[in-house]
Amino acid sequence: MGLEAAGLVVVERVHLAHLGPRLRFADWSSTVGRDIFPIGQLEEGRFFLGIDETSEIYLIETWVATFGPAQEALEKLVLGISPRRIG
Template sequence: MEEELHAAGWMPGRNIDASAWITPFEAAGLPVHEAARTFLSEFGGLRFMFSGPGIECAREPFDLDPSECEGEEDLFLEWGEELGLSLFPIGQTREGVEFMAIDETGLICTLGTYAGSYGKVPQAFERLLLGLECEILGSQ
């Protein structure tokens, strides 16, 4: 897993300024929490561009760029309300078919016609990179 993280541009101690991603969502009414700030400063901007068979499902590309979620603020607010979570955008997967979020505890979620959880880092990266199914939290 660490090899894939390095290939995407991550390195231990990575700490980038995430304010350009956070500010537009705050202005749109999404509350930002410390888990989102911490995650984006370490992993924001990373792209994992691969595909192919995984252990339980196909491995899909994903992009940790919250700007890919702009205009979808209502989706994060609605799912957050339904699940009782404070969800903040962190990127997209399946080429924009699903969006990714982090809750205030560090839980990485996928949102679309259903909501699923990949767990917290590092488990979330393992599940995404190995092609393991997410845990379904709800569906529309």
Template sequence: MPRFSREVEDVLRRSGWLPGRRVDLARWKVSAAEFTWHSAAEVFLQEFGGLRVDIDGPGITCAREPFEFDPELAVGEGERFAELSALFGLGLFPLGEVGQGEFFLAIDEEGDIYRLGAGASRYGVGDLALGHLVTGVAPERLGPPS
């Protein structure tokens, strides 16, 4: 069974991704040192870091929006990430942005990917989340922590 649907793979390849892609994280380890790195963030960014996916139009349950995987886009927002991590009991690390920069993308220690604004919404784990971002599947809004 293929890792991605044909549509998702085509979009990722047009954006510069190839199977086996490996990005050196050294630059981001320095520039994004205000955040707590974890293995899920490292694994994801080694493969997808630096990609900018320019898509738009109608999606499955929401509009397709461009997104970019670059943790430097969240530099200066360490306190915000720490607050949301504490609020939801998650170790959130910045992956980049979605839309026109109005939402951050983040990943937790389990590999779930989130859209962060005033609150948090979950796209799912790794490849599933990528599929949702590309095809326009709305993330699941997290309710207030219990």
């Protein structure tokens, strides 16, 4: 079950669409109130994965979603379960 199959509604932050991942991480860190650090990518760089200081795993695009705490997040990633959109 991919992001499309989960019926995830995407509201883009147009001003970030052209920016690199560093600025996306900084912006979303500010939005969620935690520092998010890059740890990887999905779909050949379309989505970025990040982790915060509490080990919560995020999906970053021009929007942000959470997979939850690290162990739960790894299970969701392996099973193809979509993250919960938070911004």
